[in-house]
Amino acid sequence: MNIATKVLAVAAMAIAPMTVSAQELRIGTASLGGAYYPMGQALSNMVNKHAEGYTMVPIVTGGGAENPRLVDSGEVELGIAPASLSFLAVGGKGPYKEALDITAMGQLHSSILHMVTLPGSGIESIEDLKGKKVAIGPAGGGTLSMTRNLFKLYGMTLEDIVPSFLSYADGFSQLSDGNVDAAFALAGYPTSAVMQTGATKELKFIELGDAKMAELTEMFPYYSNVTVPADVYDTGSDVVVIGSANMLIAKGDMDDARATILLEAIYGNLDDLIAENALAKQIVPKASLDLPIPLHPAAQAYFESLN
Template identity: 70%
Template sequence: MKKFLKLAAMTAVTLGSAFGPHMAAAQDEMRIGTASLGGAYYPMGQALSNSINEFADGYTMVPIVTGGGAENPRLIASGEVEVAIAPASLSYFAHQGKGPYPDALDIRAIGTLHSSILHMVTLPGSGIESIEDLRGKRLAVGPAGGGTLNILRDLLTLHDMTLDDITPSFVSYSDGFSQLTDGAVDASFALAGFPTGAVIQAQAMNELEFIELSDDKMAELLETFPYYSQTDVPTDVYGTVDPINVIASANLLIASADMSDELAFTIAEAIYDHMDALIAESALAAGIVPENSLTLPIPLHPGAATYFEGRN
């Protein structure tokens, strides 16, 4: 993955850059950091890229597979991608220099995106009905740099557990759910939008069971970690008898503070002025409320702020 990202960065340098080390010049490709295949970040990145390619005159964009939500702020800070998708919680930590980020990263928001939910999935007969039941079990937790791991740590903390109490498997969402159906792990977690391709693929040949928090534990989670929320996944998404009670985490489109105001405005305009086109590319975009971009846990880029203030 690192070699791939470096190759992309070298290509951008070869093409030239009129905006400095973090920027891509007009007529050049920008890179959007997404996550591993099988989740929702990569297809959302494709949809956002299509909006840029169609509506941002002089700019193009390509989605890049990355380690996911936790890694993407670092890739922005290092200049390996120009924009990226990241959970609101991790974006906040990165901006503040907290949690997995020892130093504050100079990132800004371009706007709000869809919310991801934490899929907590096992097989019938596993004996896993709650987070406590994960003690001593094998668990696919997504890539080491992904957002799933951070929310899992919070969940384990809430239940007086740590990663030492489970046997984690750090793999892509697709591989994690393949490991679940093959019996290599006892449960698989994925912080992604819904429906998620990895879950749909696993469900095609296997019956799945979703692990849910009790009402008391959900309330405790939201009080302890206010950057999360609760939502229900409708029955028609995964064919469940009842809606699934899940943890949700908003996602942001982020960029470096060094990005020019003009480019940040152009990106925001190309995406949020054409929501119908974005929704046509990704059903997840139907859940985006552009106006929420004015109340985010990290500062809006000044160029994006100008766009959203003019939009209202």
């Protein structure tokens, strides 16, 4: 290459636009078979499509109980977590030995505690679970924490059952095969693991009844009762279950500009998000102003600006 050619090449490099690689972010979800992972995929797709300069990938985790820890430690930038566990994480209570630096980015869908057995199991109530084999989700998941709280109403602990710490998919597969007597899953509805078992087996939901449900929601105000229509899982009649709102969480020190870009990509494109995941129909953006933990400052400003 002669000197003139070299000069032209250098000049071309100087005026050519520089390609800046996008920053890859991670969102903590849960095990496969529940509703968190598909929602994490949908949220990631929103970021990939609408957040200039960023990409996002969903990460399989232990679930709702682990995600606040992963966000606090910086192992993931965003996480999906129940309102109940997020509340405990901020206060350093329950399964969290110290307060975690997490903030809410916004409201997502609600999860329900699927407590499912099969007809003929002899299980009609929570007390009937004593001595039974129960799949209660991964050891770090939100199902475990809610189950502990529920058992307190009945003077029970996990020692009263034979727990199996399985993914939702594996837990409900074990129920279908008769290897466990009941399977629990804190997930949005319909959730794939439950649907797959319901495709070959008749499902029987374990319900609390009005009195115990009222007692539970009084003791734990971040829970609610949710009616699941009969056609969701072909149960013959509606079932009333325990519900918990889910939220998108981030570390408290996330940069405001980054947070705003992510919020606009997700909550500013709800129709697109619903097309990716039908659970997003449950999202009411302004409801994010009433979550039980503090909103990130950028989220506070974003949701307050909405009409």
